[in-house]
Amino acid sequence: MSAQDSTGVIHDIGYRRYAGARTTRAGIIRALLLSGVLAVFGFGRSGKAKVLPFALLGMTLVPAVIQVGIMSLIGLSADLLNYSAYNAGSSFLVVLFVAAQAPVLFSRDLRSGVISLYLARPLGATAFALTRWASLVLAILAFVLTPLLVLFIGGLAAGASLREELPRVAVALAGAVLLAMLVATVSSLVASWTLRRGLAIAGSIMVLLVGLGVTAGLQEVADTEGATTLAHWAALLSPFVLVDSVQVALGDASTQFPAPADTVATGLLLLGAALVLMFLGMALLVRRYRSKGA
Amino acid sequence: MTVIETQGLTKRYGSVQAPALADLTIEVGDGVTGLVGANGAGKSTLIKLLLGLLAPTSGSATVLGHDIGRAGEQIRRAVGYMPEHDCLPPDMRCIDFVVHMGRMSGLPPAPARERAADVLRHVGLAEERYRLMGGYSTGMKQRAKLAQALVHDPELVMLDEPTNGLDPAARDDMLALVQRIGHDFGIPVLVTSHLLGELERISDHVVVLDGGQLLRSEATRTFLADTGTVLVEVTGEGDAQRRMGEALAARGLTCRPQGSLIEIDPLTVDGPSSGDDPVAAADGQDAAAAAHDRLRDLVRDTAADLDLGLVRIQARTGRLEDVFRDEVPA
Structure with a gap:
C-alpha cells in the first residue's frame, strides 16, 4: 500500500451523511438470517464456495430422481416412495453437508475475528448466536426437504394418489424439521468450539456419522440382549436414529434401525428428551458467543 | 458537545488485584480525541466498556447520552468501531462485506449498497472493492476495517490502533484519514495508539492512560507548548559540539548534549513571574520575552567567539512523551 493509492480522487468527493430510515431489530435479524442461509450455499462468498454444497445437493437428489423415474417408467406402486426413511438413507450426504457447511456460519466468524464486529453492532451475542443457528437449520432444511x-x-x-401420500409426506417433513434442528445444534457446537474448518468438519463427521453407527450397533446389541428400554433410549445418541424412532412411534412410519420406540408414550418422551438436549446445546452455543464479547 | 462522559469507571477482571481500569473520570468532546497508553494500559478495555460489551465493576458512563449499562443497543447503533486485531473474513469481497456490515447496523438494503460504495471510496478502496479480502495487504485491510466502521454513518467512531502494522506512508495516509473523519466528516473520533507522536499530530485532545490510571486529559496544544528550552546545533573543526557546550557553561548557562544537539535550559527570569496584579503579570511576560531573546543572543555570540558555524537554534516544544517522563517514575 503506497501513498498514491489514497490521494487524488478521494478528496474531491465530500462525505455525505445518512438521514434516511433505519431498520428495526427484527429487520437486522432477518438480514442476518438470510445472509447466513445464502452463505451456507456459497452465495456472497468466493465462486468455489458454491461447488461443494451444490454438488452434495445434486448427489442427494439422485435416489429421489431414480425412484420417481422407475415409478413412472415401470409403473411400480407408490409404496416405493419411502419419504420418512429418505434422509436416514442418505445420512452420509446430510452429514457431509452439515459438517462442511456449519463452519461457514460458526467457525469463520470466530476465527477471522468478524465476531467482534458483529458484537459491536446492535444485535448482541444472544440474538446473534440464535440467528446463526436458525440460518443453519433453514439451510439444512433446504437440503433435506428438496429430495422429499x-x-x-x-x-x-x-x-400416486394425493390423499394417500399427503399424510406420509407430512410425517417425513416434520421429521426433517426435527432432524435439521438437532443436527444443526450438534454441528454448530462442534464448529464454534473447534474454530479450524478442517477440525470442525472432522469433528462433526465423527459425532454425527460415527454416532449413527455406534447407536445402531448399540441398539442391536441391547435389543438382542433383551434390554429394550436401553435400546430405545440409545436413540438419543444420534439425531438420525432419534428422528426415525419418533417418526415410527408418532407417525406410523417404517423404520431403518433395530429398535425404534414402540409406543406413542416412548416416542413423546424421546422427543421431549431430544428437545431438552437441543435447548441445552443452544444455551451452550449462546454462552460461547457471550464469552467472546468480553 | 460532550460525546463520552465517564464517572469513576472501574473494571477489574476476575480476582486480579490491579484493575484494568481504575476510577476513570473523563469527558470526550467533538473532533479527534487520542487515547494514549502502553499496551495493557486499559485502552481496549475502555472501548469495550463504552460499547456496552463489558459491564463495569463500578462507576458509570454515557456515550452520546446513552447509559452504557442500560442502552448498549442504542450505543452500538450509533457508534462505529474498528477493532485492533484482524476481523475480516478472507473469502468475502470487500464490497459485499461492507454492505453486510451496514445491514447489520440497521441500514436498509439499497442505502447499505450506496453507502458502502461511498465509504470505500473515502477510505481509498474504490479500485479494490471487488476483490476477496483474503488477498489484501495490511494497509488495505486497515482501510476495509475503517470502512465498515463508517458505513452506517455513525455519530461517533472508536478506532483501536488504526495504524497498527502499517508502513510509514500508509500510516500517514491513515492518520490523515482519521483527521478528516473528525474534522471534515464532522464525526467525533476516539482513536487509540501506543505511539504518542502519531496522536500529537492529529488529535485535538489527548487522554493519557497508564496502568489503568488516568495520567492526563488535556487539549493537545497544552502538551505541545513551547518549553523555553532551546536546541542548538553547531558545526566547525574538531570537537565543535564539546567546545560550544563548555563555552556556554562558562557563560552560566545550563546545557547538556542531546545527540548531535546541545540542549540549553531557559534563563531564569528575575522579578515577579506571576501574580494577581495585571501590570506585574505583563512585566513578567516582557521579562520572559527578554530572557528568550537574551538566550538566543548569548548562543549567537558564543558561537561567533569560538568561530563555529551556527546550524540551528530551535525552540524545543513539548511532546507527549514528556508526560510519561515527568509523571511516571522509570
Whole structure:
C-alpha cells in the first residue's frame, strides 16, 4: 500500500451523511438470517464456495430422481416412495453437508475475528448466536426437504394418489424439521468450539456419522440382549436414529434401525428428551458467543 | 458537545488485584480525541466498556447520552468501531462485506449498497472493492476495517490502533484519514495508539492512560507548548559540539548534549513571574520575552567567539512523551 493509492480522487468527493430510515431489530435479524442461509450455499462468498454444497445437493437428489423415474417408467406402486426413511438413507450426504457447511456460519466468524464486529453492532451475542443457528437449520432444511419434495411431486406426477401420500409426506417433513434442528445444534457446537474448518468438519463427521453407527450397533446389541428400554433410549445418541424412532412411534412410519420406540408414550418422551438436549446445546452455543464479547 | 462522559469507571477482571481500569473520570468532546497508553494500559478495555460489551465493576458512563449499562443497543447503533486485531473474513469481497456490515447496523438494503460504495471510496478502496479480502495487504485491510466502521454513518467512531502494522506512508495516509473523519466528516473520533507522536499530530485532545490510571486529559496544544528550552546545533573543526557546550557553561548557562544537539535550559527570569496584579503579570511576560531573546543572543555570540558555524537554534516544544517522563517514575 503506497501513498498514491489514497490521494487524488478521494478528496474531491465530500462525505455525505445518512438521514434516511433505519431498520428495526427484527429487520437486522432477518438480514442476518438470510445472509447466513445464502452463505451456507456459497452465495456472497468466493465462486468455489458454491461447488461443494451444490454438488452434495445434486448427489442427494439422485435416489429421489431414480425412484420417481422407475415409478413412472415401470409403473411400480407408490409404496416405493419411502419419504420418512429418505434422509436416514442418505445420512452420509446430510452429514457431509452439515459438517462442511456449519463452519461457514460458526467457525469463520470466530476465527477471522468478524465476531467482534458483529458484537459491536446492535444485535448482541444472544440474538446473534440464535440467528446463526436458525440460518443453519433453514439451510439444512433446504437440503433435506428438496429430495422429499422431488419424491412427492414426482410421485404425484407419476400417478400416486394425493390423499394417500399427503399424510406420509407430512410425517417425513416434520421429521426433517426435527432432524435439521438437532443436527444443526450438534454441528454448530462442534464448529464454534473447534474454530479450524478442517477440525470442525472432522469433528462433526465423527459425532454425527460415527454416532449413527455406534447407536445402531448399540441398539442391536441391547435389543438382542433383551434390554429394550436401553435400546430405545440409545436413540438419543444420534439425531438420525432419534428422528426415525419418533417418526415410527408418532407417525406410523417404517423404520431403518433395530429398535425404534414402540409406543406413542416412548416416542413423546424421546422427543421431549431430544428437545431438552437441543435447548441445552443452544444455551451452550449462546454462552460461547457471550464469552467472546468480553 | 460532550460525546463520552465517564464517572469513576472501574473494571477489574476476575480476582486480579490491579484493575484494568481504575476510577476513570473523563469527558470526550467533538473532533479527534487520542487515547494514549502502553499496551495493557486499559485502552481496549475502555472501548469495550463504552460499547456496552463489558459491564463495569463500578462507576458509570454515557456515550452520546446513552447509559452504557442500560442502552448498549442504542450505543452500538450509533457508534462505529474498528477493532485492533484482524476481523475480516478472507473469502468475502470487500464490497459485499461492507454492505453486510451496514445491514447489520440497521441500514436498509439499497442505502447499505450506496453507502458502502461511498465509504470505500473515502477510505481509498474504490479500485479494490471487488476483490476477496483474503488477498489484501495490511494497509488495505486497515482501510476495509475503517470502512465498515463508517458505513452506517455513525455519530461517533472508536478506532483501536488504526495504524497498527502499517508502513510509514500508509500510516500517514491513515492518520490523515482519521483527521478528516473528525474534522471534515464532522464525526467525533476516539482513536487509540501506543505511539504518542502519531496522536500529537492529529488529535485535538489527548487522554493519557497508564496502568489503568488516568495520567492526563488535556487539549493537545497544552502538551505541545513551547518549553523555553532551546536546541542548538553547531558545526566547525574538531570537537565543535564539546567546545560550544563548555563555552556556554562558562557563560552560566545550563546545557547538556542531546545527540548531535546541545540542549540549553531557559534563563531564569528575575522579578515577579506571576501574580494577581495585571501590570506585574505583563512585566513578567516582557521579562520572559527578554530572557528568550537574551538566550538566543548569548548562543549567537558564543558561537561567533569560538568561530563555529551556527546550524540551528530551535525552540524545543513539548511532546507527549514528556508526560510519561515527568509523571511516571522509570
